[in-house]
Amino acid sequence: MKDVRVNPFKCKACWNSEPGFRCVVPNAALYDIFRSQQKIRSGGSRKMPIPPCVAACPANICVQGYVGLTAAGLYDQAYRLIRSRVPFPHTLSLVCPQPCEGHCIHVNNGQPIAINALKRFVAERAVGRIRRKFLDELKSSIVGNGMSIAVVGAGPAGLTAAHDLRLRGYSVTVYEALENPGGMLYAGIPAFRLPRSVLDQEIKEILELGIELKTGVRIGQDIPVEELWKGHSAIFLAAGAHHGGMLKIPGAEAEGVMDALKFLREVNRGGRPRVGPRVAVIGGGDSALDAARVARRLGAEEVSLCYRRSRIEMPAHPDQVEQAEAEGIEIIEQAAPIRFLTQNERLISLESVRMELGALDGSGRRRPIPIPDSNFTVGIDTALVAIGQRPDSRFLKDLGLILDHRGWVEVGGLGMTSVERLFAGGDLVSGPSTVIEAIAAGKRAAGAIDRYLRGETAKAATFHTPHELKNVERYKPSHVSERVKTAQRDPSKRVSDFHLVDLGLTEMQVQAEARRCLVCGLCANCNACVDTFACPALLVSETGKIVIDGVLCNECGICAQLCPNDAIEVIEVEREEAVGAR
Ligand SMILES: Cc1cc2nc3c(=O)[nH]c(=O)nc-3n(C[C@H](O)[C@H](O)[C@H](O)COP(=O)(O)OP(=O)(O)OC[C@H]3O[C@@H](n4cnc5c(N)ncnc54)[C@H](O)[C@@H]3O)c2cc1C
Ligand code: SF4
Ligand code: SF4
Ligand code: SF4
Incomplete structure (x- = not known):
């Protein structure tokens, strides 16, 4: 029976x-x-033990939970679930490169759930009373433990660590070199991808937990690190990588050749640097794409982007490449600059060489090899160089830190550097990465510092990875359903302002999309x-x-x-x- x-x-x-x-x-x-x-x-x-989307999210946000709640029309609950895990839900919904979507079980048929667009919908709806209530609950849950931590750098890694440390009972002071907090969210990403009102509101809510922020203070310059040790039990260093890579070719010093990071920082601080009518951007990452799109908005008529590998190897998200092309930016693939040409000390053109792709190199991508006699020249007035980021190595050496062979800070398993009680995380350790990776690093650091100072009684920060699902049989959706298409503002109009390009989803679209989720894990x-x-x-x-x-x-x-x-x-x-x- x-x-x-x-x-x-x-x-x-x-x-x-x-x-x-x-x-x-x-x-x-x-x-x-x-x-x-x-x-x-x-x-x-x-069911799978961990939904693959959750395992793929570096901060392990419960995707199935908030997508399921969204499908059920419980938008406030969905927001609370995301916010309980990360302090930047709205910011992430606009800039995250969505590693979760790349692992969604629907990805096999090319139609992963539009997870981030759903996050944006619930984050936009969560205003006023809902956020206030959640924040008040967080505040009232804090029980001070009498210890204090210094955080150096108010980027996503530093602010997330400060947030989580505060919730664990520490007094926290964040020191930021720039006049405003946010790190690359403030100084790098342009407002047409991340409106300042969104960022400011989320940072305000983090600080409201009782975190002290000191802006315009460069540690190592305005305040020596020794000073920080006097009042704090530990330091979390999250100073990022704000120096642009140098292009070592003839003419790189000419007037009109600019570092893309400096250019973006100036624009994001309200400046309007002069660009000529013809602009070439060198690089294929986020900074290159952003610099090219900003140049268009500052009046450049012809903008080309020169990348030495092929389009599919570009580190920038394919959506960004597509949006840049829609704005009239020409992508010149498999081409490397060899010299800038000047006339009367003014930049007049860029000479490049065509590349072919050889065997895989250490980065797992095909190595670009110059094709003999394939040089070509493009007339330009301004060049924006976006070929990598470096940390402030002098500052790091002054601190006595051991750096790895690539120049990034070396940390042990717990995130502690070679200096006792000095922890580090974010871009400074990983090299240029993403906002969600920096947030996860901040969370890990908060857990590690807490355990270091309070011992085993402090809760650990455990993170799952897709590796754990390697041998788990994947759910196979029984039918294919189509992913919602997100819309953007008309390219001809959006290139003349800095307003948000991506249009959100309607509630009807949100409902249809969320209901495609098969809530793959246990709850x-x-x-x-x-x-x-x-x-x-x-x-x-x-x-x-x-x-x-x-x-x-x-x-x-x-x-x-x-x-x-x-x-x-x-x-x-x-x-x-x-x-x-x-
Ligand atoms: C142009 C651009 C576009 C990007 N677009 C995206 C995107 O769309 N999606 C995405 O996920 N990622 C994107 N990224 C990457 C992302 O912004 C970074 O990976 C992330 O911000 C790293 O966070 P962090 O906290 O480690 O460092 P940062 O954000 O760099 O913050 C470090 C902070 O430390 C401060 N600081 C440095 N030295 C000192 C000192 N001595 N004393 C005090 N303060 C100091 C800096 O001023 C800065 O505010 C982009 C990056 C750039 C440059
Ligand atoms: S169907 Fe839903 S729960 Fe399953 S992987 Fe995709 S987003 Fe995650
Ligand atoms: S409560 Fe337990 S038994 Fe009931 S549906 Fe949920 S998991 Fe299954
Ligand atoms: S209990 Fe359910 S909703 Fe909450 S984190 Fe776990 S799976 Fe997500």
């Missing part, structure tokens, strides 16, 4: 095992019903069997998990079909075994 049993390891279980992590999602019937529906829709396939905030199918045989045990009353159960197995955690199993047993609570 049949028996229906609950597996306690799956019932109300969450992928997120970080000790002390408190998921803010309440039991919500609409969310439970959605998860049950998706289980049935997907043919009842086995601890589950009550779906009870919420969707109030069978009297389903009992809530003392531990909160479900047990089945064997006398009342008639082995119909409906609850097993509904359980989105795959926790209920229908099995064949001998008659005597099948009675009693299971």
Whole structure:
């Protein structure tokens, strides 16, 4: 005969095992019903221990949770879930390169869920009372521990570490060299991708937790590091990489050749540097694309971007490349600059050589090799050089830090540098990376500093990676559904201002998109069997998990079909075994 049993390891279980992590999602019937529906829709396939999108997010934001809540129309709850994990939900929704989408189970058919666009929708709706309430809850949860930490650098790594350390009870002072906080979010990314009002609001909310910010203070110059040790138990160094790479070719010193990072910083601080009508940008990363698009907005008529590898190897996100092309920027692939030509000391053209791609190099990309006699010249008035970023190596050496062979700060497993009590993270350690990687580094640092100072009693910061899912059988969606298409403002209009280019989704689009998500992992905030199918045989045990009353159960197995955690199993047993609570 049949028996229906609950597996306690799956019932109300969450992928997120970080000790002390408190998921803010309440039991919500609409969310439970959605998860049950998706289980049935997907043919009842086995759940994965961690949803791949979550494992791929460097900060392990619970994507399935907030997408599921969005599908259920519970937008405030979705915002709270994201905000409980990271302090920059809205900023991320506009600039994150979406590693989660690259691992979504729908990616195999080329239609991953538009996760970040959904995040933007809930972040935009979460205004006023909702954010205030969440912030007040955070503030009232802080219990001071009498220790103080200094954070050097108010970029996403530094501010996230400050936020998480404050929540763990520390007094925190953040020292920032520039006049405004935000790091590259402020000094690098242009306003047409990240409006300043969005960034300012999120930083204001972080500081409101009681974090002190000192701007216009360059540590090592305005205040010696020795001074910081006097008042703080540990230091977190998150100074980023704000120096542009140098192009060592003839003419690189000519008037009209500019460092793209300096150019972007000046524009983001309100300056309007003069660019000529013809601009060439050298590089293929975020800075290159941003510099080219800013140059267009400052009046350049012809903007070309010269990249030595092919388009698919460009470090910039393909969406950015597409948007730049729509704005009239010409991408010259497989070409490397060899000299700037001048006349009366003024820049007049750029000579480049065509490249072919050889075998893979150390970076895993094909090595560009110059093609003999393939030189060509483009007439230009301004050149913007965006060929990499470096940290302030003198400052790092003065601190006595050991650097790795590429010049980035070397840290041990806990994120501590070669100097006791001095931790480091973000671009300064990884090299130029992404906002979400910097946020994850800040979270890791907060956990590591806390454990270093308070020992094992402090909660650890555990992070999952896609590597853990290497041998896990992937969910195979039974049908292909199309990803929503996001829209942008008309290119001919947007090149004359710095307003946001990407248009968000409508609520109808959001609903259709969120409902494509198959909520692939287990969830601890589950009550779906009870919420969707109030069978009297389903009992809530003392531990909160479900047990089945064997006398009342008639082995119909409906609850097993509904359980989105795959926790209920229908099995064949001998008659005597099948009675009693299971
Ligand atoms: C033009 C551009 C566009 C980008 N676009 C994207 C994007 O679309 N998506 C994405 O995910 N990533 C993007 N990035 C990368 C991303 O911005 C960085 O990876 C991220 O900001 C790194 O964070 P961080 O906190 O480590 O350092 P930063 O953001 O660089 O912050 C470091 C801070 O430390 C301060 N500082 C330095 N030295 C000192 C000192 N001695 N004393 C006090 N303060 C100091 C600096 O002024 C700075 O504010 C972009 C980068 C650039 C340059
Ligand atoms: S549906 Fe019921 S049995 Fe399944 S995980 Fe949720 S609460 Fe547990
Ligand atoms: S379908 Fe949903 S839960 Fe599954 S990988 Fe994609 S976004 Fe994540
Ligand atoms: S309990 Fe559910 S919603 Fe909360 S983090 Fe875990 S999977 Fe996400």
